[in-house]
Ligand code: SAH
């Protein structure tokens with residue numbers, strides 16, 4: 001490995017780009033053109049003689065960006081892709097500079113296009129039903145590695161549906177976003193910048209397993225993004241059997257943090273509930289969940305389990321009774337539409353497949 005790999009331009013916010021230029025005596029107003037090229041146009045080649053920048057900026061790029069120079073673009077390489085049988089979902093396996101691979105998903109339902117991004121290589125939280133959790137933690141992603149996933153998905157969308165915009169983003173790929181909160185927030189600043197990619201903050205959802213300090217920070221900063229909390233259990237015992245991180249941040253602490261978040265921000269919280277046969281899908285659990293969330297502006301998303309290592313889920317029967325109980329208690333409760341995680345195999349499953357070297361086939365669509 002290189003001793004000092006170049007820094008990715010995608011890691012830099014607008015102010016960072018402006019000061020990188022200023023450091024070499026290039027006027028900061030050129031930052032706009034470079035930002036536009038990087039994030040609005042998604043250019044990967046900044047040295048194309050047929051499409052040059054103004055001379056001072058082009059000279060800076062020629063001197064500073066590229067192999068062996070201070071900066072590069074560090075675009076990940078697509079090493080695999082699977083599509084749902086209806087063709088509406090594509091999952092990409094992307095290889096990063098150090099050889100780590102991560103998953104990114106592009107979904108298009110009801111005319112809306114959503115990208116599901118990863119925030120870490122692996123995950124430290126170890127949820128027992130999650131293929132990523134079973135791989136363990138490798139490393140955090142840098143902001144630019146999160147931004148680059150969005151650019152990749154947008155490039156593919158442009159090829160398959162020219163003219164369609166990528167308007168929504170969910171952090172429901174590999175990794176725990178609030179365990180990597182600084183890079184996640186920097187990446188989201190870049191992704192939501194209207195001069196560039198411009199995905200609206202209210203169209204961005206951060207999904208967390210319940211990292212309480214991160215939820216508290218989102219509340220204190222009145223973060224503009226939507227919060228989704230993966231709950232999966234209605235008692236300490238039920239939850240910690242599925243989500244080991246619950247031993248560190250108990251259900252009681254988590255619900256208190258959610259209440260406080262709701263009160264301070266006035267925002268609705270989305271609770272994710274992966275239905276697992278015989279573990280968390282009984283009517284008693286549904287009643288306890290309704291009591292637990294009492295007074296919180298909550299929307300509950302039921303996720304049919306993608307079977308992994310010994311766990312199975314058949315959302316249909318128990319799931320519908322579960323849904324009915326929550327609805328009767330007054331909560332909006334839906335089965336999650338096909339999203340990154342539950343479509344085209346769950347989170348981490350493409351990478352896990354690749355590691356096992358099994359051939360990747362077109363997978364049947366999930367029926368909700
Ligand atoms: N770490 C974050 C975000 C990534 S996981 C979190 O846990 O919220 C995104 C969602 O996928 C979570 O709700 C998680 O519980 C769910 N998930 C993970 N493995 C799954 C599987 N095998 N089947 C269904 N949902 C799964």
Ligand code: SF4
Nearest residue numbers: 123125127130133209
């Ligand atoms: Fe990590 Fe989320 Fe998977 Fe749990 S469900 S192991 S927090 S990625």
